Amino acid sequence: MSTRKISSGVAMVVLSVGCLAADAASSCAPAFSEVDVRHGLKVQTDCGLPGRPLNRLTIRLNRVVNRAKLSEAQIVSLASATNVILGAIHAELDRVGGKTDTAFANVEPLVERLAEQIRAQPDAALASEARQWATRYEDLLRRSSIARSPDPLELQIDEALERFDLDGASQLLAQLLAEQQETPQETPQVFAARWYAAGEIELLRFAPQHALPYLEKACALQPEDSRMATALADTLQEQREFERAEPIYRTLLSRYQLLAQQKPAAYQPEIARTLDKLGNLYVGLQRPREAEAAYLRALESYWALAKQNPVAYGPAVAETFDNLGVLYRDTQRLKEAADAYREALDVDRASAYRAPATYKPDMATTLNDLGILYGATQRESDAEQAYREALHIQRALVRSNPAAYRPALARTLNNLGNLYSAMQQLREAEHAYKEALTIRQQLARESPALYRADVARTLTNLGALYRATQRPEQAQQAYRQALQIYRVLAGETPTVYQPDEARTLNNLGVLFSHSGRPREAEDAYRNALDLYRTLSRETPAAYRQDEARTLGNLSALLSQTQRPLEAEAIRREAARLSDTTDAP
Structure with a gap:
């Protein structure tokens, strides 16, 4: 699946900070700064609200930020998502005249769960989730007001929802469902609506695993309800239960295709969205042919919709091209991947002309992806041009919001350094690597757990460059610094970082x-071999070639130091490994 939602999540919310309209009479919404996050979250706009609830929320969230050790970029993402939720809260409070203290106290655990989520998944698209949360909450309130029964528990549930007490609403609705099972008096439609509402409340609590049983029950009672089926399939997909989600999506697709014959304007968007979700599902199931077919059909629908409404559907066209680009790249269809990314870029350019703050980050991400592909297919001039345009955009973004965009800038600089190294433009490569290293070292001082590995990668690149330019002392220093980092990381997560530790030891040996x-x-070669032998026992196909290469290096060294018998024994061991690796 594309990372487009993640990369643009910050910018999407920047447009709405302070102006998430509650109604015609109020256009202000309380918001945290999405720029000044060096010392944690800070209120930017209070909209005249009492200081106490905002201050309490700020203190509690900063406690979570510190406990989770979030980076500045992650704090920006959390601030963006929180601002969306605060906008929804403020709108509802304006509508019903609720108490700010109570509502803000109830929303604190929600934002805490978001913070924990981004700690567990550093690239989580929090702003996108928050926008979905706001839409789901508004829809739930609307449906509960329409479908209310005389049962007093229903009124209590509505009151809990209006004050954002989702935990209380969940408990009350569970009580209501238990009572209706004991003394069934309502129609299946009412039962299904209540089960569905219970599932939606769990999704609003960011507890999708708890939502599934409720959604399954609702769909069993109302199998023809597309809204319920979509919520179930989406939640299953989010939980990576792809096999269970697939038949639901296929049923929905057939249903929408049939309905579109009578009302194409109403159901073509649903067809496109369902096909796009199927494409993502097939990627998860590692069925690339079916994923490609679904994405192409989704693209055809989105193109037709975008011709009528480019503002609404242009971004979906770009995202689907981006998904195709990732699919083609991961299946080694690099030319087609580059074509897909170029198409996404063209759509992003048009969108950025209308809304630069929203779509410039997407442009930079796609340009960076294109640079990687062009470099892999020996189109160095095109790669350089793509990286340079990405850097131009990212430098401007960093000037306006360094906390949000420094990691992306460092990534592009490192990639440009790799390109220049491959082109033997070593002076330019060194300049790019050093700038990337400076940024990554700053980031690692602020958030070591997230950025130490990036520092080590750039140091490794610099070590190779110094070696190639006959600067052995500087090369040794860079490699040793990288090795020190990798050893610490391998102690924490050996399966992830032992290969990097072994590779760096081999480079030091050379x-x-x-x-x-x-x-x-x-010593360096033998230490590398110890690691590679351990890795090869666990995953032979992945590491035997590396082990054989290091054995070859050691054999050559032993020959040079007049130890021919040892050299020959090592050479034979390397040859046996190479034969095993090459065997079908």
């Missing part, structure tokens, strides 16, 4: 060998 330091070279 450097020492070429610098006339055979003893240190041998």
Whole structure:
């Protein structure tokens, strides 16, 4: 699935901060700063609200931020999502005249769950989730007011929802459902609506695993209700239960196609959205052909819709092209991937002309992806041009909001350094790597858990460059710094970082060998081999070739130091590994 929602999540909310309209009489909404986050969350707009509820919310959220050790970019993402939720709260309070203190106290655990989510999934699209939350909450309030029964528990549930007491609403509705099962008096439609509302409340509590049983019950009672079926399929997909979600999406698609024959304007968007979701599902199931077919059909529908309404559907066209680009890239269809990314870029350019703050980040992300693809297909000039345009956009974004966009800028600079190294433009490569390293070291000082590995990668790149330009002391220093980081990371997550530790040791071995330091070279090679042998036992196909390469390096070193018998034994071991690796 594309990362477009993640990359543009910050910008999407910047447009709405302070102006999430409650109604015609009020256009202000309380908001946290999405720029000044160095010392945590800070209120930017209070809209004249009493200071106490906002201050209490700020203190509690900053406690969560510190506990979760969020980076500045993650704090910006959390602030953006929180602002969307605060906008929805303020709108509802204006409508019903509710108490701010109570509502803000009830929303605190919701935002805490978002913070915990981004800690567990650093690239989580919090702003996108928050917008979905606001839409779901508004829809739930509307339906509960229409379908209310005389039961006093229903009134209590509505009151809990209006004051944003989702935990209380969940408990009350569970009580109501238990009572209706004991003494069934309502129609299946009413039962289904209540089960569905219970599932929606769990989704609003950011507890999708708790929502599933309720949604399943609702769909069993009302199998023809597309809204309920969509909520169930989406939640199953979110929980990576792809096999269970697929037949529901297929049924929905057939239903929408039939309805579109009579009302195409109403149901073509649903067809496109369902096809797009099926494409994402097939990617998760590792069925690329079906994913491609679904994306292409979704694209055809979105194109037709965008011709009539480019503002509404242009972004969906770009995102679907982006999804195709990722699919083609991951299946080694690099030319088609580049074509898809270019199409996405063209749509983003048109969208950025209308709303630059929203779509410039997407443009930079797509340009960076294009640069990688062009570099992999030996189109160095095109790659350089793509990276440079991405850098131009990202530097401007960093000037306006460094906390949000420094990581992306460093990533593009590192990639540009890789390109220049491949082109043997080593002076330009060094400049790009050093700028990337400076940014990544700053980020790692602020959030070491997130950015230490990036620092190590750029140091490794610089070590290779220094070695290629005959600067062994600087190369050794860069490699040793990278190795120190990788050893710490491998101690925490060995399966992820031991390969990097082994690779860096092998690079040090090569450097020492070429610098006339055979003893240190041998130690580095043997330490690398110890790691590779462990990795090869667990995942032979992935690491035997690396093990064979390091054995070959050690054999060459032993030959140079007049140890022919040991060299020959090591050479034979490397040959056996190579034969095993090459075997079908």
